[in-house]
Amino acid sequence: MKIEEWDEYKHFINAITESLASISSSPALTKVTGYIFNTGGKKLRPLVIMLSCGAAGGDFKSTTNACLAVEAIHTASLAHDDILDAGTMRRNQPTIHEKYGLTAAILCGDFLIAKSIEWISIYNPQVVFDFGHSGVLLSEGEIIDASIKRGEMKAEEYLECIYKKTAALFEISAKIGSRIAHSNDEDAIEAFGTYGYEFGMAYQIVDDLLEDFGLYKDKESGVLSDSLFSIHLRTMPFAEAAKKTILEAEAYLNRAKEAIAGVSESPSKEKMFALADYVNSLMDKIRNAPELA
């Protein structure tokens, strides 16, 4: 079950391509936005939206605008984050401010956030509010990240930081998807939100762990942040710190699955489990690393 072969994935890639065809009357913004908005990545946030909608009984294609909005605000945050982190590479290519300069990086981010408002506007007020709130949390997470040096972040600060920078957007993606499917079952929407939260926490812990092991290079930057692994390393041996981090990530992924255990069986629900298994499988290289033997 390759993610890139899922209908949802293909649908979203088409949606991005179509949106880029006439995204701005400004040639400069069109060029820079095209450079960053369509590059790689598993499109996990849009997938969580589409699958939550499907698992909640809706048509995933009704979430297209929400998917574009969430991917746009995520992409904007990367463009601005790379400025703050002095990042030079992202997803195997130079960052915007490295390639096109600070002005382009700031304005392309602002432009994508504004486009995201246009896209999200078609849904009901709660969806729009939740979407805005995810942006509020993103900024608050960035501030935490920027204000604490590597080596000084406590575990609880790390967890708050990755909740705000990463997991909140996954949480809201799952809620938005299920809300678009059926706008009134608040318990079900909360359950999907929990899936998104737990999945998002795990995803960021794993992402940071892979970077620490040099197994996965999403970005190159001048400023390093703490990871759960680097925090554990302060108080325990290397292998123990790695194993503890893996266990914690696994616990988040298990709770993600548990959260939607009560949802009716469907191909979409299966794919939500598969997404959790995919993130889990990213840790195999570390499980098998000679340092952990």
Added chain:
Amino acid sequence: MKIEEWDEYKHFINAITESLASISSSPALTKVTGYIFNTGGKKLRPLVIMLSCGAAGGDFKSTTNACLAVEAIHTASLAHDDILDAGTMRRNQPTIHEKYGLTAAILCGDFLIAKSIEWISIYNPQVVFDFGHSGVLLSEGEIIDASIKRGEMKAEEYLECIYKKTAALFEISAKIGSRIAHSNDEDAIEAFGTYGYEFGMAYQIVDDLLEDFGLYKDKESGVLSDSLFSIHLRTMPFAEAAKKTILEAEAYLNRAKEAIAGVSESPSKEKMFALADYVNSLMDKIRNAPELA
């Protein structure tokens, strides 16, 4: 009729103060946002929203969230604009990036845009879309501004630039205000939009002219942009260029008034005329300048 004594003005100042009391769980963002969001200015955009709502028969207090949203996106654009322009002073105080650094300036801007989405979420989809579209145009206007050096901008580029950077947000403010008052009279909404457009164009032309004359110092920055006056100066003597600029601004203000001439008489409508007269009166110092005699 002092603007600061209008009920609408006082209401909005109170709304800003209340919003700032609990705007973020981040102490850093609360501090920086408080520094920039409540400083001076005539609050013209919120006034245009509230007055358009009142003139269209609505209760101006129903627009409070829209006013906060529009002021927030405007403030965010100033924070980011000052980075691009290397601005050091704005509204008689150091700019954010001068006082708190680049990280604070970028993130405070992003945070305010995200808050604006929360605020605008309570209105209908067309209001949310129009609001997002004003942000799109803002970014496109900033790109034009950033990509053409002073001395090289043509008049038509200047007009496109100030439409996107300034007049579009006034246009949308007027439309939003009247749309909140009565959501289905599209002709009336268009008329208010035209008022906002013409008013906004005049406002920016006058603002730039006052800066060129050194009569009004809204900001200090390292990068200068062209103004309508500086463009006229290339082809005609000083006094003639100034007089031509004044005439053009007056024409915009007259068209603003004409656009809402058919709207029923009301105190709100009178204030919309008074706002146009206020912008016109800002040019008195230039009309009376010795260089123009």
